[in-house]
Amino acid sequence: MLIIKRISYFMTTMAKGIASNLYLNVVTIITIAVAFLILNIFFVIYRNVNAVLEGWQGRIKIIAYLQDGVSSQQVSAIEGQLKKYGNIKGVRFYSKQDALSEFRRELKGQAAILSGVSQNILPAYLVVMVRDRVIRNGTVGKLADSLRGIQGIADVQYGQGVTERFSEMLVMVKMLGIGIGGFILFAILIIVSNTIRMSIFSRKDEIEILKLVGATNMFIELPFLLEGVTQVLCGTGLSIALLYLVYRFFLYRLHHAFGSLIVNAHIVFLSGGTIGTILVAAAMLGFVGAFVSAGKFIRHND
Amino acid sequence: MLIIKRISYFMTTMAKGIASNLYLNVVTIITIAVAFLILNIFFVIYRNVNAVLEGWQGRIKIIAYLQDGVSSQQVSAIEGQLKKYGNIKGVRFYSKQDALSEFRRELKGQAAILSGVSQNILPAYLVVMVRDRVIRNGTVGKLADSLRGIQGIADVQYGQGVTERFSEMLVMVKMLGIGIGGFILFAILIIVSNTIRMSIFSRKDEIEILKLVGATNMFIELPFLLEGVTQVLCGTGLSIALLYLVYRFFLYRLHHAFGSLIVNAHIVFLSGGTIGTILVAAAMLGFVGAFVSAGKFIRHND
Amino acid sequence: MIQLFHVYKHYLKGSAALEDISLQVEKGEFAFITGPSGAGKSTLLKLMFLAEMPTKGQIIINGYNITRLKRSAVPFLRRNIGVVFQDFKLLYDRTVFDNVALSLSVIGMPKKEIKKKVWEMLKLVGLQHKLNFSPLRLSGGEQQRVSIARALVNEPAILLADEPTGNLDQDLTLDVMKLFEDVNIKGTTVVVATHDKSLISRYSRRVITLEHGRIMEKQ
Amino acid sequence: MIQLFHVYKHYLKGSAALEDISLQVEKGEFAFITGPSGAGKSTLLKLMFLAEMPTKGQIIINGYNITRLKRSAVPFLRRNIGVVFQDFKLLYDRTVFDNVALSLSVIGMPKKEIKKKVWEMLKLVGLQHKLNFSPLRLSGGEQQRVSIARALVNEPAILLADEPTGNLDQDLTLDVMKLFEDVNIKGTTVVVATHDKSLISRYSRRVITLEHGRIMEKQ
Numbered sequence A, B: 001m002l003i004i005k006r007i008s009y010f011m012t013t014m015a016k017g018i019a020s021n022l023y024l025n026v027v028t029i030i031t032i033a034v035a036f037l038i039l040n041i042f043f044v045i046y047r048n049v050n051a052v053l054e055g056w057q058g059r060i061k062i063i064a065y066l067q068d069g070v071s072s073q074q075v076s077a078i079e080g081q082l083k084k085y086g087n088i089k090g091v092r093f094y095s096k097q098d099a100l101s102e103f104r105r106e107l108k109g110q111a112a113i114l115s116g117v118s119q120n121i122l123p124a125y126l127v128v129m130v131r132d133r134v135i136r137n138g139t140v141g142k143l144a145d146s147l148r149g150i151q152g153i154a155d156v157q158y159g160q161g162v163t164e165r166f167s168e169m170l171v172m173v174k175m176l177g178i179g180i181g182g183f184i185l186f187a188i189l190i191i192v193s194n195t196i197r198m199s200i201f202s203r204k205d206e207i208e209i210l211k212l213v214g215a216t217n218m219f220i221e222l223p224f225l226l227e228g229v230t231q232v233l234c235g236t237g238l239s240i241a242l243l244y245l246v247y248r249f250f251l252y253r254l255h256h257a258f259g260s261l262i263v264n265a266h267i268v269f270l271s272g273g274t275i276g277t278i279l280v281a282a283a284m285l286g287f288v289g290a291f292v293s294a295g296k297f298i299r300h301n302d
Numbered sequence C, D: 001m002i003q004l005f006h007v008y009k010h011y012l013k014g015s016a017a018l019e020d021i022s023l024q025v026e027k028g029e030f031a032f033i034t035g036p037s038g039a040g041k042s043t044l045l046k047l048m049f050l051a052e053m054p055t056k057g058q059i060i061i062n063g064y065n066i067t068r069l070k071r072s073a074v075p076f077l078r079r080n081i082g083v084v085f086q087d088f089k090l091l092y093d094r095t096v097f098d099n100v101a102l103s104l105s106v107i108g109m110p111k112k113e114i115k116k117k118v119w120e121m122l123k124l125v126g127l128q129h130k131l132n133f134s135p136l137r138l139s140g141g142e143q144q145r146v147s148i149a150r151a152l153v154n155e156p157a158i159l160l161a162d163e164p165t166g167n168l169d170q171d172l173t174l175d176v177m178k179l180f181e182d183v184n185i186k187g188t189t190v191v192v193a194t195h196d197k198s199l200i201s202r203y204s205r206r207v208i209t210l211e212h213g214r215i216m217e218k219q
């Protein structure tokens, strides 16, 4: 087939095209790199905020205070009952003694106020860890209420109000994330298709002349498609390189300085697989952008 | 002067230029609008994160537990002494009775554990509100230590560790804010100067011909400068309109739904003064961008 | 063979450029189209290689009715037609060599063969030493000869030349006309649009005279 | 008055375009520059209106030594020189009217006056009815006449015309030459580069012949 046989022609034509429009191409590549970099930085921020929230979420639990004087058999029975709930991840028992030491630990430093607290005044309790989906659903309250009915449980606490707020906050961050991320992606698409259009536009004489000497649309288009793909690939590659620098000299250090405070998960650089996916997606983006622009100026212009 | 006399010529030439490159101009304006919008959305996020942190910061205080049996005169004396500190905003006294009701309030819902707590076991204390600069400086610990020496004060608590972290976090958010904001601004500058350059580039024949018929550089440049200013103004105007839509239909609603949770300050739309400042800055940006590009293609090309 | 039956051409804005043109150029014929400025010479040539579509009438080129041709077939028809444009239509960001090679590249000719053919063609128009120049660096006449070289290099069945000697001095004009006669002898149909009366009178060929978009006389 | 003293022009790439040119065209003179394609005619004209700088030698136009001229003075010198370009150099996204008005706009002439002058000028070259067309919609010869109109509309002291009749038929060529003679009689210095021997022989004017960048004979 002609296309395959002439692959070197298309490559050199593309290269010449890039060389003859070097300034435009460099600017295009930098613009794409900058846009992708913004997207990536935003992605990192989003992931970290999300990680913080998910970390908080892990701490949401239901506390079931036991009636005074329940026997250890009764406790086991209650535990067994709770473990059958699909929405409960685990249960842990705190005896009256444990409760006091926990209380001491929480109020550490304010030793003065503890002087009058003896073992007897604190009830034993169970800490019930719930599955994430319950938190995301916002049905922690429902679950807690259902525990209230169990024989031997005196009272149920679950940080009323706060859990619902966490679910709402998670949803909100996700919405904002999708909203802003999608918006930036859209901006990149506009910029990419704009610059590729400019590139084709700046060579409309060439397109006209090629048509006049009998070139098929495919023949005219291919170097532009290659150019589009090359531009976006270079831009993306550059942005990944830049991102690595940002990561290496800024985020990475930040993490070491304040890591434990802000992020639960490590801040890690993109994995090889992710980079591969990004590059393939970028190539497709370039191709589609160039194809659409080429369609406007080449195919619909006979 | 020629320039003044021919103002209508420059305006119509600019209008013709925009009309003849309508596509390029529309794309330019949209690109600028999108870039500014990203900057603005980022600005809103930054302001809110900052507001949350500042809100937290307001809650940082030093608690000075008083020795048992200090008289009310002694308390007044201590209060008087503290108020002389430049770094202390205010002092509030909590008697043993107050301390118990506060404690009850804090542990509300866990009534069970309070049954054994009587008025006697809790010490009276002073809540010392510190000035913001102390928190920003990270010198809360120092201030607390200096209070320890005062006659009548038994112990001083100030949430050790947490205050330092808040200062660090504030610095970090500010750094990230400046870094990313500056980066986006830089990206906008690249995009703006790129698009204006393209606009001039696409009319280099016109520039050449104007020179050949004896036009001065000023005469050739002015319509381009006007075009650059117009482009950026339109783009910025559009972005402010878009921002208003985002604000009206997204942020504003969000605020009403979760407001109290995320932001202390209201999310308000840009003030008239801010919009004015932005437009003036945008006009200058367009002028400078066009001027630099024009310099490259018009003045340095004799 | 080129046949036109009652062809009209009205441009969107402005008056009729061609009115009721019927003519036939046989395979292997050599014909001049002449007439004053604005008579419709260029328009007539543009119709013949599908740069413009007729408003009315039928045009048949090499047996194909081009008013009914599928879009995708246009490039293949054009490969049989060499065109010298009045305004040259060269690529100023390519070399002279690349410009001439264009007609061969589009049909997928191997590089080596292209090189040989282009060099020979440039030699025929006396530009082999300006091979690697951009057309920007050439004089008006040199650019016109590049345009001629590009039109002839793929040995088309039909050659359409619009004012091909407008920028050439007398000696070069004779050279170029000799070139056209040579390809004509080898079987190429040649149609030359020109306002140069002395050129026409020097060669006793068929002359189609246009005036205000109408054919005045045939000979 | 145009004076050249031992002027050389070497383009960056390629051989010398002009070598050791010394000549003088008096105020109000009418001179032809001729020579084969690539001889250096266009280059010589380009030097005269500062589109190119000489590699060596001195050029004095209207008393100004242009090799020593400040950059900012160039536009003002050019306003006294009308130029007809070999490749027309028209703005294809403006109308014919706007193209011709260009030379007047740059000197800040009031709109009303521009309108009158442009209309009169277009009438002289027979294009008053194509006022609002883009040059894209004009034939080759019509474009050339727009270029001529633009060069003459501001009544320049010097007219440089590069192959101004290459796309014109005989009648129009005579019209344009009549126009040039008229402005010449009114005092304008006219220099016409052409390869058209018949044109030169019809008018008994001074002829400067170039060959390979050198002056061959003066008369």
Ligand SMILES: Nc1ncnc2c1ncn2[C@@H]1O[C@H](COP(=O)(O)OP(=O)(O)OP(=O)(O)O)[C@@H](O)[C@H]1O
Pocket: C011, C012, C013, C014, C016, C017, C035, C036, C037, C038, C039, C040, C041, C042, C043, C044, C086, C195, D136, D137, D138, D139, D140, D141, D142, D167
């Ligand atoms: N694209 C166009 N749109 C509108 N009118 C056009 C267009 N092209 C040509 N014309 C008009 O059609 C008429 C014929 O033009 P054409 O170019 O065929 O003339 P020509 O015989 O080649 O003249 P010349 O010798 O000056 O080149 C002219 O009046 C011209 O103005």
Ligand SMILES: Nc1ncnc2c1ncn2[C@@H]1O[C@H](COP(=O)(O)OP(=O)(O)OP(=O)(O)O)[C@@H](O)[C@H]1O
Pocket: C136, C137, C138, C139, C140, C141, C142, C167, D011, D012, D013, D014, D016, D017, D035, D036, D037, D038, D039, D040, D041, D042, D043, D044, D086, D195
């Ligand atoms: N910008 C340039 N760079 C390099 N060489 C050039 C340039 N312009 C012209 N030349 C060369 O200089 C020589 C003289 O060119 P010029 O355009 O002056 O010729 P001319 O006499 O006008 O020819 P024609 O009648 O074909 O227009 C030619 O060989 C040409 O290739």
Ligand SMILES: [Mg+2]
Pocket: C041, C042, C043, C086, C162, D139, D140, D141
């Ligand atoms: Mg024509």
Ligand SMILES: [Mg+2]
Pocket: C139, C140, C141, D041, D042, D043, D086, D162
């Ligand atoms: Mg020339």
